[in-house]
Structures are given as C-alpha cells and as structure tokens.
Amino acid sequence: MRYLPLTDTDRRAMLDTIGAASIDDLFVDVPAEAQLSAKIAGLPDHASELAVERHMAALARQNMAAGDGPFFLGAGAYRHHIPASVDHLIQRGEFLTAYTPYQPEIAQGTLQMLFEFQTQVARLLGCDVANASMYDGSTACWEAVAMAARITKRKKAALSGALHPHYAQVVKTMSKVTDYTIADSLPSIQPKPDNAGLIARIDGETSCVVVQYPDILGRLPDLEEIGAAARAQGALLVVVVTEPVALGAIRSPGEMGADIVVGEGQSLGVGLQFGGPYLGLFGCKQKYVRQMPGRLCGETVDAEGKRGFVLTLSTREQHIRREKATSNICTNSGLCALAFSIHMTLLGEKGLRELAALNHALAVRAADKLAAVPGVRVLNDSFFNEFTVILPGDAREAVRTLADRGILAGVSLGRLFPGEQALANGLVVAVTETTTDEDVDALCAGLKEVLA
Template identity: 75%
Template sequence: MRYMPLTENDRAEMLRVIGAASVDDLFIDVPEEARLSGPIEGLPLHASEPAVERHMSRLAAKNLTAGNAPFFLGAGAYRHHVPASVDHLIQRGEFLTAYTPYQPEIAQGTLQVLFEFQTQVARLFGTDVANASMYDGSTACWEAILMAGRVTRRARAVLSGGLHPHYAQVVKTLAKFTNDEIDVRLPELTAAPDDAAIIQAIDDKTSCVVVQYPDILGRIPDLAAIADAAHAKGALLIAVVTEPVALGLIEAPGEAGADIVVGEGQSLGVGLQFGGPYLGLFGCREKFVRQMPGRLCGQTVDAEGKRGFVLTLSTREQHIRREKATSNICTNAGLCALAFSIHMTLLGGEGLGRLARVNHARAQKMVARLTKVPGVTCLNTSYFNEATLLLPKDAREAVRALADRGVLGGVSLGRLYPGVDALANGLLVTATETVTDEDIEVFATELAGVLS
C-alpha cells in the first residue's frame, strides 16, 4: 500500500468538518499535566542506532523487574509461572500470524481454538456461554454494564467499593459518552466487604450491580446475597474476576447467582508484559446471549456429517451495521486467548485446583510472617492469594523504601486511591506459586527495617 500523505488543505478541511479549530483541540480531554510540552527529557533529538540501543539499555537497567527480586505485587496483574510450552506453541506460524476470520468457514483452526477457549471460560466462570474474548478486564467490565443496560432498559450502575479503582475509572470515562449514571463508592477498611451497603444502593432504576470477586482488598463478597437483592429489583449482578486462578478454589460466580461474569485472563498463559496486551474474559446466562458483545464461535457438522466450527454470533460493528452492533470492540485478543487456553489445557481441572491451593498456602504463610513485624496487622479474615496489611505509616513510603532495598513489596492503597487519607496506610500484598519461603523472609526482614 502506498503512503498517501495529507496536504495542509486536507487537514484544514477535516478540521472544518468536525468543528475543530486546530489539531490541539482533539487532545483537549487529556489533562494538561499529562501532555508533553516539548521533547522527552533525557533523549537526544537524533542519534545513531547503536547509540540509541546503548542509551535505552542503560535506561532499562534501572528497572527492578519481577524476576529479579522478591515480588509481592498483584492488584489485577499477577506473576504466575507460565510453562515454556505456552510460548513455544503460540509462536507457531499458523497462530502467530492469524487474524480475525472474516471468512470464518476457511479458518477452521482459529475457530476451533476460540471454541475451546469459550468452553474453558464458561466452565471457569460457571456461566452458560462465554464469548471469544475482549480487550482486557476493565473494558470487559464496561461492556458488561452496557449489556445490562440493553437487557434491563435502565441506565444506572452501582459499583462496589471493592471494584478495582482503575476499572471504575474506565467505566466513568466511557459513561461520559452514554449518559449512564455510575454510582461509585470507596472501599472501607473492614475485615469483610460491606455487602449490605451495596444491597441498600439498589433501586428500581438500577440496571446492574458490579462486584469484584475477590475484591481489591482481597476480601470475598457474598455474591448470592447480592444477586438475590439485585434480582428482586429487576437488576443484574455483574461479577468481576481479576485473578482467575482463585476460581480453582472458590465458587464460580455464575453458580453463585451472577448474571454476567467478566474478568482479566492475564494470570493464565500471559505474562505481566509491562501492562499489556492482556485478555478480557466475558460470560453470561444463555438467555442474554444475543445482547453479549464480541462474537461467539459454535460447533456444528458439515454436509458430509463431519465436525466443523462456525462464527455463530458476531455482533461487532465490523461484521454488521454499526447501529445494530452491541460493541465497537474490534479484535478478540486472539493470541492471548490462545495462550490462556493452552495454559488451561496443560493444567486441567485438577491442576487448576492444585495451583489455587498452592497460591492460598503461599499467601497464608506470607501473612503469618508479615504480621509478626511490629506494627503490622492484616485487615482480612478471608482471602485467596492477596490480602491487605495495615502499616503504622504511609504505605507509599514503605513501598518506595522496600524497592530501594531490592523488594517489590506490594501495592499501596495510597497509590490506588490518591488523596484518600483513610486508606493511606493500607498495603495490598500478593503471593503466588512463584514466591518462595526465602522471598517471604527477606520481605519481612526488610519491612521491619523500613518501619523501625
């Protein structure tokens, strides 16, 4: 394809049509403090390729990476061991170069992979159906709220205080363009989530209640009670799962009454990767399937009676008229979905359960040791692989000091909720199967030193 640059007249005409005085007007929604006023400090305007490589290598060397230090971060992005076979298989040419099957009947391999993926997600979530993936957990959460609005014909969503604040921010940002009313609250530093407060917030105008499971503080809400209350008011329950490994040990959200279950699939098959690309998971009850965003692959037989796969539903605007689409999600994160599916297949149901039990045991050992540090207590009475510690000082200061000592010691609630003084001393810590006894001991020793 030839490169066809725009002329100044072309640009002026485009700006005129959309009603913008200049290109800068297109960035008006970006906060001033987030915009660059000039070249990036520390980078030369031009340099040779070897010089750029050396410079970037020096910058990269300043990073303290997950594999090179005791690592206790979580909060929606988890370090799990990904078998080498996952990376080997997804880099096969037929997978690595595959794209959206616009002629699905000739993409049987891609469709079969997505069919298997859907089956695994539906079984994991306890839902009747699952789609062929979304961008990531946060946008899947917003798509679920949109879907609930279509089902109930209402436009008010209640977001639990236990929902990841970044997910809540994505929802609030996108709701600006739909005029949905978003009722967001802050978490309380209580041992158990305040399910009663969420239930009380449901009214006859509520389309859905959004509850994270386990929540951002590591607590496990009572989905069944919230589901009953939501259904009594004609609303839907949306459960958000940021750590799918937890479902190897705790009840599937769909079985607990959730109508729509969404989540982040990064934990299985997909590395941390500096924050992306990740993988959105989405499942729901069968009666809502035609309102589900994305697409659905199905299994059938051909004219000769042989098994085959088809694109059963495709409600994306790329496939149907835009006004009929349920979503403008334009891809399905297919390679990440394949990585998830391969990892799940290698584990199997029993393997996932064992992995979950190892994670929980690691977290129990971590919490038991860290709460022996003077001044440190644990907020939670129940948790899976992450819990909230209460420190005698601002957790942000502790996290920075720990990093200087070579320990990535959790995520401060002050970082997740800037300006909320009541949460400033909270520290969310996570232990997966990758954490060793030695890591826990180093963490405890260095934390004691930081707090003394």
C-alpha cells in the same frame, strides 16, 4: 524520513468535513495533565540506530524485573509461572500472525481454538456461554455495564467500593459519553466487605450491581446475598474476577447467581508484559447471549457432515451496521486467548485446583509471618492469594524504601486511591507459586527495619 501521506490541504479538508478547527480539537477529551507538552527528557531529536539501541538498553537496565527479587505485586496483574511450551506454541506461524478471522470459514484452526477457549472460560466462570475474548478486564467491565443497560432499559450502575479503582475509572470514563449514572464509593477498611452499604445503593432505577470477587483488598464478598438484593429490584449482578486462578479454589460467580461475569485472563498463560497486551474474559447466562459484545464461535457440520467451526454471532461494528453493534471496543485478543487456552489445557481441572491450593497455602503462610512483624496488622479474615496489611504509617513510604532495597513489597492503597488518607496505610500483598519462603522472610525483615 517521516512518512507524511497527507498535505496541509488534505488535512484542512478532513478537519472541515468533521467540523474541527484544528487537530488539537480531536484531543479535547484527554485531560491536560495527561498530554505531552514538551519533549521527553533524555531522548535526542535524532540519533543513529546503534546509538538509540544503546540508549534504550541503558534505560532498561534501570528497571527491576519481576524475577529480580522478592515480588509481591498484584492488584489485577499477577506473576505466575508460565510453562515454556505456551510461548513455543503461540509462536507457531499459523497462530502468531492470526489476529481475527475476517474470512472465518477458512481459519478452522483459529476458530476451533476460540471455541475451546470459550468452553474453558464458561466452565471457569460458571456461565452458560462465553465469548471469544475481549480487550482486557477493565474494558470488559464497562461492556458488562453497557450490556446490563440494554437488557434492563435502565442506565444506573452501582459499583462496589471494593471494585478495582482502575476498572471503576474506565466505567466512569466511558459513561461520560453516555447518559449513564454511576454510583460508586470507597472500600471499607474492615475484615469483611460492606455488603450492606452496597445493597443500600440499589434501587428501582439500578440496571446492575458490579462486584469484584475476590475484591481489591483480597476479601470474598457474599455474591448470593448481593445477587438476591439486585434481583429484588430488577437489576443484574455483574461479577468481576481479576485473578482467575482463584476460581480453582472458590465457587464460581455463575454458580452463585451472577448474570454476567467478566475478568482479566492475564494470570493464565500471559505474562505481566509491562501492563499488556492482556485478555478480557466475558461470560453470561444463555438468555442474554444476543446482547453479549464481541464474537461467539460455534461448532457445526459442513455439507458433507464433517465437523466445522463458524462465527455464530458477531456483534461488533466491523461486521454489522454500526448502530446495531453492541460495542466498538470488543477487540478479540486472539493470541493472548490462545496462550490462556494452552495453559489451561496443560493444567486441566486437577492441575488448576492444585495450583490454586498452592497459591492459597503460600499466601496463608506469608500472612501469618507478616502478622508477627511488630506494627503490621493483617486485615482479612479470609482471602485467596492476596490480602491487605495495615501499617502504622503511609504504606507508599515503606514501598519506596523496600523497592530501593530490591524488594517489591506490594501495591499501596494510597497509590490506588490517591488523596484518600483513610486508605493510605493499607498495602495489598499478593503471593503466588513463584513466591519462596526466602522472599517472604526478606519482606518481613525489610518491614521490621522500615517500621522500627
């Protein structure tokens, strides 16, 4: 039986109150091509629970899981080994059901975990302060743009062409309901990022410059050069990190002058999970802390002098007057933050550096092998665990052919930037500690056959 708590009269009264003619008016901002206009093929109108389970299981068997064969997908979501203890600990009852501490002072365990998470993220990003997590990396990127606008009183953001296109699209989507101006471009297919082109787009109206590090092609931009150019125009430097394991091997964005650093924490403790839930990271300089979205947990002492934890700042619309809120999408991904924190604790600083070194070494070995395949050119001069190769034809065709053979070869630039023919031959390849020599050999052999 469907749950229908409202009558037609109730719905009509609600629509009249907000000035909408029909429920469809509430979805006018959703593009027509994204709306479901017909029933989902293959799903019956109704069936028994047993029949539904069997049907869904049959559909699931058509999927290829990340561990079923050679796996080189990355571009913002990475397959890393997660210790079994992470999953065991986050499923403890006191953690599993804890979404957010609305009566925080009685949730000391959750607050302490978030306090420690903030400390880990701040050190990792090289920032003075970090918040208690956000929804995911892409929405954290938009929050950084909005925060920079509040700080500078300007509403123009310059996005690097090598920013993940999904992150850029989130920023542009959110800017549609504001009067922000978003200046972006396409990535340049060259060994080094086009810093000069990005710097040329910074002017006296620019609130911030958004740069990914490493970028969508796996390259490492010079953040200090970009940051100096931004500061000369009174703009902030916002750095996006989609692969936090990289920060075990390369200098942190904060160390290189970033004002705000955001990122995706999925790589540590959080599985691929069909694209979510994931974990947004957010850090900044101390002087901007009151403009930072989300929550900030702090350490204090109680009336008896015992250590305790509190919500020091809470600037979301659920806690303060809506018009004073810094954001209304600053969801605290508490369980994913816990998984991240446990994995980081198990690794420690030494372990993270060792994991990063292993990722890089395996990626270098894979790049060398791929460079020896006839018709394959490795674009990058430098990279962490992800790099771009240029094929003689459309990379999407090679990806599809190899997928049919059980090899997930990478993410084609044609998929990330549809319709951009100049990028169509690019393939982003990610290599982590889960990648074996046999996996790389299988990819090389597959490409030799496909490109022959």
